Amino acid sequence: MKEFLRTKGFKMTPQRELIFRSFFEMEQHVSVDELYDKVRSIDRSIGYSTVWRNLKLICRVGLAQEVSMGDGITRYDRLTRVPHGHLFCLGCKKVIEFNADQIVGVLAQTAVENDFSNKGFKVEVQGFCAECRAKGAVDSFETESVS
Amino acid sequence: MKEFLRTKGFKMTPQRELIFRSFFEMEQHVSVDELYDKVRSIDRSIGYSTVWRNLKLICRVGLAQEVSMGDGITRYDRLTRVPHGHLFCLGCKKVIEFNADQIVGVLAQTAVENDFSNKGFKVEVQGFCAECRAKGAVDSFETESVS
DNA sequence: AGTGAAAATGAAAATCGTTTTCATTTAGAC
């Protein structure tokens, strides 16, 4: 890792090391606050902006990608070898990942057809998970006006 | 339109009428500010929050969808009968739309497999357009550290 | 047409995640 960063022109610091390591130990879709809390529990002296800047760096070097999803919070999603998409539940906000190999193939083709270089992609399906549909939390969007 | 809204439980007002009409006359991917400016040029008395609220309403009734794309500005994208995805140029920020019928088919299938109801989707490819690649604006991301 | 309740509006302020500033410290090439 240290070498990897150095070749890209970045220095290694204790803070950076801890932040990077923690990030890759966490669950998918980490927010700045979440990572900040985790890192803080180990080193109380690390600043918020340092965490933020390093998360940006992780993206810059191609190890993660920013993702949004409705609420105004930016999350950081590790880029895995096997590309994936997101099923986002509008009810409970949960995210399910699914293999997007096939779709990525189509997208790559689309990029070529439009003379675009393909540096990344995002695939998201919004809907309601089984649990939320069961609870009837669904359609509170269309059928908002109930008696 | 008036009827359409009324059946959903919303009232019609002169402001709303102007905002809706203007929105559908504009180019794709309209921001609040852009629509506000347009509407303002016709009726100086309309407030920003009214424009904002009506844009939200347009989404709520299923006529548009919020989209992001890097910069922190929310844009509103009309939902067309034929589903489309976005090719987003990281260089000049331009957006090219492409037919996503095929992909949506696959996504619908994916939703079913995961017991998810499909209420919408987003498909985005990030990369560099032909012009930006020609200008060499590309890879200023990887090859940031030039002599 | 008149009335009342609910919805909509406009101006201003509040929110709040993100980003920048700046003084200071540190990494690492030479």
Add this chain to the structure above:
DNA sequence: GTCTAAATGAAAACGATTTTCATTTTCACT
């Protein structure tokens, strides 16, 4: 060791989005 560019931390700035609240307006129902 020196030196320079990069990194850090605290605090402030930013800025788009969202809320508040007093006032106005719509429209279902007399």
